[in-house]
Amino acid sequence: MEKFISHTGTGIPLRRSNVDTDQIIPAVYLKRVTRSGFEDGLFAAWRNDPEFVLNKPEYAKASILVAGIDFGTGSSREHAVWALQNYGFKVVISSRFADIFRGNSLKGGLLTVILPQAEIEALWGAIEQDPEMPIAVDLEKKSVSYKDREISFDLDDYTRWRLMEGLDDIGLTMRNLDAVEDFEEKRAKFKPKTLPVLT
Amino acid sequence: MGKTLAEKVWEDHVVRRNVGEPDLLYIDLHLIHEVTSPQAFDGLRLSGRKVRRPDLTLATEDHNVPTLDIDKPIADPVSRLQVDTLRKNCQEFGVRIHSLGDVEQGIVHVVGPQLGLTQPGMTIVCGDSHTSTHGAFGALAFGIGTSEVEHVLATQTLPLAKPKTMAINVEGSLKPGVTSKDIILAIIAKISTGGGQGYVLEYRGSAIRALSMEARMTICNMSIEAGARAGLIAPDQTTFDYIKGRPHAPTGTDWDAAVEYWKTLKSDDDAKFDKEIYLNADELSPFVTWGTNPGQGVPLNETVPNPESFDDPEERTAAQRALEYMGLDAGTPMKKIKVDTVFLGSCTNGRIEDLRAAAAIIRGNKVAENTRMMVVPGSARVRLQAESEGLDKIFLAAGAEWRSAGCSMCLGMNPDQLKPGERSASTSNRNFEGRQGKGGRTHLVSPLVAAATAIRGTLSSPADL
Ligand code: SF4
Numbered sequence: 141m142e143k144f145i146s147h148t149g150t151g152i153p154l155r156r157s158n159v160d161t162d163q164i165i166p167a168v169y170l171k172r173v174t175r176s177g178f179e180d181g182l183f184a185a186w187r188n189d190p191e192f193v194l195n196k197p198e199y200a201k202a203s204i205l206v207a208g209i210d211f212g213t214g215s216s217r218e219h220a221v222w223a224l225q226n227y228g229f230k231v232v233i234s235s236r237f238a239d240i241f242r243g244n245s246l247k248g249g250l251l252t253v254i255l256p257q258a259e260i261e262a263l264w265g266a267i268e269q270d271p272e273m274p275i276a277v278d279l280e281k282k283s284v285s286y287k288d289r290e291i292s293f294d295l296d297d298y299t300r301w302r303l304m305e306g307l308d309d310i311g312l313t314m315r316n317l318d319a320v321e322d323f324e325e326k327r328a329k330f331k332p333k334t335l336p337v338l339t
Numbered sequence: 340m341g342k343t344l345a346e347k348v349w350e351d352h353v354v355r356r357n358v359g360e361p362d363l364l365y366i367d368l369h370l371i372h373e374v375t376s377p378q379a380f381d382g383l384r385l386s387g388r389k390v391r392r393p394d395l396t397l398a399t400e401d402h403n404v405p406t407l408d409i410d411k412p413i414a415d416p417v418s419r420l421q422v423d424t425l426r427k428n429c430q431e432f433g434v435r436i437h438s439l440g441d442v443e444q445g446i447v448h449v450v451g452p453q454l455g456l457t458q459p460g461m462t463i464v465c466g467d468s469h470t471s472t473h474g475a476f477g478a479l480a481f482g483i484g485t486s487e488v489e490h491v492l493a494t495q496t497l498p499l500a501k502p503k504t505m506a507i508n509v510e511g512s513l514k515p516g517v518t519s520k521d522i523i524l525a526i527i528a529k530i531s532t533g534g535g536q537g538y539v540l541e542y543r544g545s546a547i548r549a550l551s552m553e554a555r556m557t558i559c560n561m562s563i564e565a566g567a568r569a570g571l572i573a574p575d576q577t578t579f580d581y582i583k584g585r586p587h588a589p590t591g592t593d594w595d596a597a598v599e600y601w602k603t604l605k606s607d608d609d610a611k612f613d614k615e616i617y618l619n620a621d622e623l624s625p626f627v628t629w630g631t632n633p634g635q636g637v638p639l640n641e642t643v644p645n646p647e648s649f650d651d652p653e654e655r656t657a658a659q660r661a662l663e664y665m666g667l668d669a670g671t672p673m674k675k676i677k678v679d680t681v682f683l684g685s686c687t688n689g690r691i692e693d694l695r696a697a698a699a700i701i702r703g704n705k706v707a708e709n710t711r712m713m714v715v716p717g718s719a720r721v722r723l724q725a726e727s728e729g730l731d732k733i734f735l736a737a738g739a740e741w742r743s744a745g746c747s748m749c750l751g752m753n754p755d756q757l758k759p760g761e762r763s764a765s766t767s768n769r770n771f772e773g774r775q776g777k778g779g780r781t782h783l784v785s786p787l788v789a790a791a792t793a794i795r796g797t798l799s800s801p802a803d804l
Pocket residue numbers: 401402446447448467469685686687745746749750767768
């Protein structure tokens with residue numbers, strides 16, 4: 141997982157509430173055998189509509205999704221996080237996220253930031269006025285800033301530390317490889333191995 | 340205070356323990372198949388990681404594979420892609436794989452025990468919920484998700500919260516014609532499909548000790564259907580005899596050391612379970628499901644229940660919905676229900692003993708008109724063994740279909756599916772809506788009931804013949 145210390149990019153206003161994971165990525169796109177390439181399924185049902193924000197050229201480079209309340213409800217599919225990341229999003233900002241989605245996102249290195257709904261509205265307005273406006277999300281300071289505004293947000297220390305160190309669950313366990321090796325030293329010799337193949 | 344079997348195996352695998360964090364457990368054997376592994380391998384590739392212990396990892400192709408024309412390319416492009424991807428991943432990461440056509444290919448939960456890789460006291464995981472099967476050997480075995488598959492591939496460990504323990508005591512002896520499948524269906528009907536949630540189940544008592552290894556696997560297999568992630572049985576002489584001489588069984592002094600350790604693997608007399616339930620084996624008779632979850636079952640001699648008979652309002656609505664989907668009327672004797680397809684197979688009942696038991700009933704009989712019987716061995720080895728005993732001839736002479744190994748109609752990911760409205764008697768483990776094909780209606784049964792049903796065309800027990 142990449143380290144996340146701060147990210148500066150442009151935003152995209154998704155003025156919809158209750159976007160569930162089936163809308164983020166419909167089930168028909170889940171057959172893929174890779175962890176990449178899910179960007180084409182992202183918000184698939186809406187992508188045919190030329191008026192949909194993701195289709196607007198001024199937001200083509202956006203890396204910060206600013207969404208309505210209750211983002212990521214529904215099925216627990218991890219693909220929803222992968223689809224957002226594959227598309228190029230580094231941060232999603234909303235006033236409320238579904239629990240499982242938020243858990244999946246923070247485990248997978250997609251930063252989900254919770255701001256009050258009034259701040260979301262203000263941010264939407266600012267982005268729509270100037271799509272090129274840089275937004276800075278800083279984990280060290282736990283703040284989102286644009287123009288002359290700086291808004292702080294909450295994140296528990298453990299998750300913040302993990303993101304800043306770039307450690308997913310696997311990365312964390314990798315830090316304990318000594319303990320794993322010690323354990324392996326003491327493992328009983330009679331335990332079976334799949335290799336070499338015996339018949 | 341003493342420890343339960345599950346606690347002993349757990350404690351023996353703790354790599355790291357910190358207050359407020361899940362335990363980090365070492366995994367002795369990781370089984371993989373084509374459906375739940377591709378993203379895990381892709382994740383390894385994306386982060387430049389290797390498979391830490393290819394020598395504790397084994398792959399087989401089972402969920403998607405056809406059971407006919409296995410020498411030809413797989414027709415369905417999605418299935419073919421998944422299988423090809425597994426082959427490429429195994430080659431790239433140095434993982435042993437048993438592909439279609441290989442003599443060791445088969446359902447992952449049939450192959451592990453058959454090779455002697457499943458042994459008492461191990462931790463075993465697989466991206467498949469029926470991994471609980473391996474608990475029959477006194478191993479702690481459970482299904483995991485794709486992110487966890489990646490975690491195990493990369494580290495050979497898994498962070499896990501310790502489950503509670505439940506003892507399921509089955510005393511007495513089974514009447515002829517009653518099998519371990521009937522025991523587990525009766526248990527699930529008793530504790531419901533959510534009753535085991537958060538627990539590891541330990542099946543014990545004289546009726547369990549009397550079972551063969553394969554019959555024990557049938558019980559542990561369906562632990563997940565009671566909501567439990569794992570179920571296990573203490574190893575004994577039956578277990579040791581089954582393992583001895585298998586390709587990956589310990590030999591020489593290793594064997595002696597192993598058996599000495601295995602003998603310690605039982606719940607201490609003063610161990611406390613979080614919950615205990617009791618079942619009398621003498622009272623059991625062949626069991627069959629009438630609804631759309633494995634807890635909706637009754638003895639075969641009874642009738643389709645009336646939804647009004649359920650006190651719990653949720654159960655009542657569930658029963659109503661199930662009867663509608665199943666096309667059944669309350670009060671119909673189960674034995675009057677006509678069956679279109681009999682499926683004998685799956686990781687629940689696709690082993691050699693299951694085929695032998697069914698063949699003994701089928702021998703000299705014919706599959707009823709308008710009924711179809713599909714026999715799908717759980718592994719290529721099981722198929723070969725059955726053929727060497729002439730079982731294939733018995734099934735074929737009766738008009739049944741003799742197929743190659745795989746999951747097949749257990750989940751209908753390959754072409755082996757029920758048509759809408761078709762009714763099956765199936766030796767598999769899940770009777771969910773659409774599980775065996777869109778609109779298909781499933782009755783879960785034992786291999787004995789499956790065979791008798793094939794002959795009569797209606798749900799039947801061998802005693803009805
Ligand atoms: S036979 Fe059925 S339950 Fe067993 S592994 Fe295959 S699909 Fe799963």
